[in-house]
Amino acid sequence: MTIEASKDSAARPLRLGMVGGGQGAFIGAVHRIAARLDGDWVLAAGALSSDPERARLSALDLGIAPDRAYTSFEGMAKAESTRKDGIDAVAIVTPNHLHYPVAKAFLECGIAVICDKPLTHKVEDAVALAELARATGKVFVLTHNYTGYPMVRQAREMVAAGAIGTIRVVQAEYAQGWLATKVEDTGSKQAEWRVDPNRSGSGGAIGDIGTHAFNLAAFVTGLELDSVSADLTSFVEGRVLDDNVAILLRYQGGAKGMLWASQVAVGNENNLSLRVYGDKGALEWRQEDPNYLWYSPLGGEKRLITRAGAGAGPAATRVSRVPFGHPEGYLEGFATIYQEAARAIRAAKDGTPLDAEVTFPTVEDGLKGMQFLDAAVRSSAADGVWTKVG
Numbered sequence: 001m002t003i004e005a006s007k008d009s010a011a012r013p014l015r016l017g018m019v020g021g022g023q024g025a026f027i028g029a030v031h032r033i034a035a036r037l038d039g040d041w042v043l044a045a046g047a048l049s050s051d052p053e054r055a056r057l058s059a060l061d062l063g064i065a066p067d068r069a070y071t072s073f074e075g076m077a078k079a080e081s082t083r084k085d086g087i088d089a090v091a092i093v094t095p096n097h098l099h100y101p102v103a104k105a106f107l108e109c110g111i112a113v114i115c116d117k118p119l120t121h122k123v124e125d126a127v128a129l130a131e132l133a134r135a136t137g138k139v140f141v142l143t144h145n146y147t148g149y150p151m152v153r154q155a156r157e158m159v160a161a162g163a164i165g166t167i168r169v170v171q172a173e174y175a176q177g178w179l180a181t182k183v184e185d186t187g188s189k190q191a192e193w194r195v196d197p198n199r200s201g202s203g204g205a206i207g208d209i210g211t212h213a214f215n216l217a218a219f220v221t222g223l224e225l226d227s228v229s230a231d232l233t234s235f236v237e238g239r240v241l242d243d244n245v246a247i248l249l250r251y252q253g254g255a256k257g258m259l260w261a262s263q264v265a266v267g268n269e270n271n272l273s274l275r276v277y278g279d280k281g282a283l284e285w286r287q288e289d290p291n292y293l294w295y296s297p298l299g300g301e302k303r304l305i306t307r308a309g310a311g312a313g314p315a316a317t318r319v320s321r322v323p324f325g326h327p328e329g330y331l332e333g334f335a336t337i338y339q340e341a342a343r344a345i346r347a348a349k350d351g352t353p354l355d356a357e358v359t360f361p362t363v364e365d366g367l368k369g370m371q372f373l374d375a376a377v378r379s380s381a382a383d384g385v386w387t388k389v390g
Contacts, residue, residue, distance in 0.1 A: 018091045204242045218365070
């Protein structure tokens with residue numbers, strides 16, 4: 001890498017392509033806002049819909065040049081890989097069943113991938129995708145956005161430093177109520193694909209939000225899951241996939257855990273929480289109150305650690321953007337993932353070491369999430385029998 005090329009890659013915003021996320025889509029807009037927030041990315045190309053006219057109109061709305069508004073992701077991957085101004089990464093914001101073929105196409109064309117969760121809709125595809133990512137060596141980022149929250153980074157830093165000692169118990173919860181009725185029959189695009197096994201995969205709530213809770217617990221604690229005993233339920237009549245999940249967890253090393261994920265918990269909006277108990281203390285965090293972390297040292301007073309106040313360490317402050325007292329959460333969490341991705345991609349392009357503090361969910365984390373989901377589905381089908389993960 002020449003000095004001139006290195007300077008160019010560091011000076012210019014990286015070029016982002018997007019597959020999915022056209023008119024009427026929700027998560028695509030979230031990704032675009034997050035990518036723009038820190039000035040690291042510019043949207044340059046897209047295959048925004050499988051419908052050619054919608055793809056064209058969506059690209060026009062977003063200011064994408066007509067010659068970079070594609071009608072297929074395969075054509076986009078091939079064309080962008082040959083352009084001198086080709087994209088530096090693709091963001092995949094499609095339903096789950098398309099994650100694998102889209103990511104595979106871009107990796108094979110030498111383009112880095114930023115993929116929405118879960119990694120795939122089949123565990124065997126997750127295994128194959130992880131193998132391909134390792135073989136190509138391209139940066140692969142999975143957007144578990146809650147790992148980008150400052151207080152989640154703070155909790156991870158404290159666990160690693162031994163602040164709560166040896167972990168004994170992990171409790172992760174993600175409760176929503178928006179699917180308490182058969183919303184998928186009302187024309188809700190967001191609900192329709194999430195309850196369809198052909199597009200969502202073998203898991204409903206467990207894939208949509210359960211994987212978030214699992215990933216959050218793994219990110220903060222660093223623990224490796226050994227086995228699960230799961231009870232997956234479809235409460236809404238006629239719904240094929242689960243809308244409520246209760247899982248017991250056994251971690252390697254002896255820690256135990258519980259994970260509850262529900263989309264029929266009336267009164268809940270986006271109630272993601274994590275509690276970690278060690279032999280020297282405990283930590284508690286809630287996504288709906290994201291700028292605060294409760295720390296309970298053994299034998300001491302319970303303490304409130306704030307995002308930019310007393311007790312916050314470097315891991316939290318490096319991903320904080322606004323002055324303390326101002327809300328910072330969902331969009332900024334996504335933006336942190338995009339900022340970390342930009343740093344990793346620039347380092348890879350320049351052939352320079354990646355700063356040690358840069359961290360983001362990878363394809364390996366996505367594989368673990370799919371192995372967790374697969375084990376839980378198999379356990380539930382066997383009436384909750386303890387089932388090994390992986």
